[in-house]
Amino acid sequence: MTDLTLEAALAHSRPLTGWLEEDEAATLYRHAADLGALGPILEIGSFHGKSTVVLATAAKSVGARIYAVDPHEGINYWQDDFGPMPELGPTLDAFRHNLRAAGVADAVIEVVMTSREAFDHLREVESFGLVFIDGNHGYEHVRRDFDQWSQRLAADGVLAFHDSDTQMPGPRRVIAQVRERDDFAYIGRVAQLTSFRKIR
Numbered sequence: 001m002t003d004l005t006l007e008a009a010l011a012h013s014r015p016l017t018g019w020l021e022e023d024e025a026a027t028l029y030r031h032a033a034d035l036g037a038l039g040p041i042l043e044i045g046s047f048h049g050k051s052t053v054v055l056a057t058a059a060k061s062v063g064a065r066i067y068a069v070d071p072h073e074g075i076n077y078w079q080d081d082f083g084p085m086p087e088l089g090p091t092l093d094a095f096r097h098n099l100r101a102a103g104v105a106d107a108v109i110e111v112v113m114t115s116r117e118a119f120d121h122l123r124e125v126e127s128f129g130l131v132f133i134d135g136n137h138g139y140e141h142v143r144r145d146f147d148q149w150s151q152r153l154a155a156d157g158v159l160a161f162h163d164s165d166t167q168m169p170g171p172r173r174v175i176a177q178v179r180e181r182d183d184f185a186y187i188g189r190v191a192q193l194t195s196f197r198k199i200r
Contacts, residue, residue: 140170
């Protein structure tokens with residue numbers, strides 16, 4: 001039987017390639033465990049599955065599932081106001097291996113496409129309990145992710161952004177805009193993870 005505790009999630013996630021601090025991972029785990037009853041979890045940007053493993057472990061512990069959206073072509077795209085990053089992919093084989101090793105592959109629905117494509121592809125999913133945005137960090141991409149997927153976030157659900165304050169300013173700019181809205185309440189920031197609750 002798979003151990004679905006936070007400690008197990010961190011142990012499986014810790015050695016994986018990616019950028020996620022343990023306090024960020026613990027926050028994501030708690031969000032997913034708390035919100036699984038509201039609907040499935042949506043992750044935009046999976047890479048090798050470092051955050052996916054954490055989210056899927058928590059989701060599985062409460063009988064929920066996670067939709068993991070990533071074209072898995074590697075991080076090699078222009079990010080609008082930040083230059084191209086070095087080639088880091090393809091990543092699908094590593095992603096699948098890591099989910100199997102953690103014992104959570106059965107809780108993950110792979111959506112191997114861009115976020116923009118996935119929005120139409122997943123139109124049968126009425127709402128999500130948690131949306132984690134960690135895909136293309138260019139401003140226009142982050143803004144589109146928010147504009148599209150916030151529509152599909154359940155009331156009282158949580159929307160979380162990663163890389164809140166880095167050299168790629170897209171997430172930071174969108175977070176500042178969301179903080180000015182009256183339909184989302186700021187929960188807080190843990191390292192580079194910023195969370196909001198949808199209040200209506």
